[in-house]
Amino acid sequence: MKRILALLLATGLVLSGCGKSDTSSTASTPAAAPTTAAPSAGARKLVIGLLPKAKGNGYFVSCAKGAQEAADALGDTLIFDGPTNDDAGKQNEIVDNWINSGVDVIAVSAENKDGLSTALRQAEAKGIKVISFDADVQPDARTFFVNQATPQGIGYKLMDEAARLCGNSGEFAIITATLTADNQNEWKKYIDEDLAKNYPNMKLVDFRPCDDDTAKAQAVATTLMSAHPDLKLIMAISSKAVPGAAEAVKQAGKIGQVHVIGLGLPSENKDYVHAGVTDSVILWKTEELGALTVQVADALAKGTLKPGDKSFTVGDKTYTIDGDNVLLGEPFVFNKDNIDQFNF
């Protein structure tokens, strides 16, 4: 009996030891959530839960970095947690746990719009403020959506950048994700609109899918260049397609002759941008997105931001609110002058 008890005690100790060493080790990782100590009686610290689609994703890690800085500045406690696998139920479970552990505001980027809304409505019913960022939920399940970029903003920015590089005339082609992808088709609509309205001498000669696959994008880009010898620019509107198109141009020895632009992460395109293959990638500043999300969450909980407001001011920056969408603003152009400042 004694031996078994000793073993059990040892097991318990090891288990609790694991728990403890875990908390200390997370302190060094920037993305990890700070442990929330019991709030001291006097100081009322807001607790904000930030839920990404996937925790390890570089895009969200970068959002979290900006969010943490904003939370520190405001004196709020930020909890950053999200699924580590693709289990659709995990986001709901995290929201349930946040409801139970008494967070004040929950900010989510939804992997499953409808599924997550079910849990968020429960949070709202318990008096917790809910906002979304990056990927929206059902409008009745949150107060505000922090919108990183409107389809119009993205479409026009891409087309304007393409026209600038081509000197407002010439042939260009688009590589998209899939022909049925909602986001991409929405962007394409505004690319077409800008093209028809402002650039009569530019000509879109092809629109091809790459199935979100870099290798396939490379093959598609190679085909495009041989099918259209006068091609001046390839616009890749799937983040996987940008490095693929750049590699194809590089291997064809057409650097400078065929320009590459697209919507992608700076880190994945840095080398091509410096080599002069890719001229620019367009995206929003993810850290600013994370920071704005926390600022909106904070203001909503403190009552300084209310539904129906038309704008939201932080320091010397003012963000437009369109309905219940807080707009981050114009997409950002990453090129060889600034791309090294960003590591997502």
Added chain:
Amino acid sequence: MSASTHQSGGAKAVFRSHEFILFVVLVAEWIFFYFAGTSKNYSGATVGFGTLDAQFDIMRHSCEIGLLALVMTPVILTGGIDLSVGSVLGFSAIVFGKLWRDGHLPIDIAMLGALATGALAGGLNASLITWLRLPPLIVTLGTYSLFRGLAEAVAHDGDTFTNFPASFINLGNERWLGVPEQLPILAVVAIAVWLLVHRTTFGRSFRAIGFAPEGARYAGLPVERRLALAYVLAGTVAALAGIIYTARLGQAKADDGTGYELFAITAVVLGGTSIFGGTGSVHGTLLGVAAVAVLTDGLSLAHWPREAGGVLTGLLLILTLTASVLPKMLSNRRSHRQTGPSTPQPSPPSP
């Protein structure tokens, strides 16, 4: 308790049983998170792990895996395995959504349709295993892909089923007589499977098949029919889990339940059931489910990173199994040492 407990008898054997060790580990976990995961909020109210709401949510979150693990137990007792339960969960959920939304059937009928789908899926596994005598690992590895593929085909282009009526969503989210609505369902299935495995001849034949299938056949047991029962039960209850999962999320999607088969198998093995079949218990499985669930949600409620969950679940499994076999190993070694030397040892002086 397990069969071996009955044979050796006495309280000592109970304390040595794997289930008891796991129970103590669970209590230790619970106490640990009670202190680490509970706090007071600004208005002085208790929040976190120590609240009834949190305890009920832990049960809600583990209900689907609990159901899968319960019916995985008889399957593993027969020396088999069912890797397809997660896919059956997803496929049944999609069939349920399709029947309700596109077939315009009432929710209850759509549920029956989903359960029938699960039973048929289990029946396919059972047929391939018993008629063709293929190894369950290979058969269910095949149907694991097959059922997931069927789910994706029915919900083509990433179609999801949503906007279910509130009465159905409540099944996954609201209380009934003070407890989460899905909890009575889990309890009924748990009691039914426990009785099946521990109080009927079916249970004894599952173990007999697990120990020696040929022996069981020579002893006149209807091996094929018993195996079929285990796999059809697994498929049907996986469909039930799919319905509850859909109610909890308010959405049916083709990738529902991905990877759940491994969580279920982990819980069963943690609960002391031998992966080679023959020995194990249903209450052990329930303890296994609880030990993993408390760990996962406890970490989250204490605001610790969930990445630690995987590592700690692994450690939990290894440590609990070690704690369970170590005393036996030590006593074996001692008896070996006592009987080992060629010269018989003098009997110890009596005190």
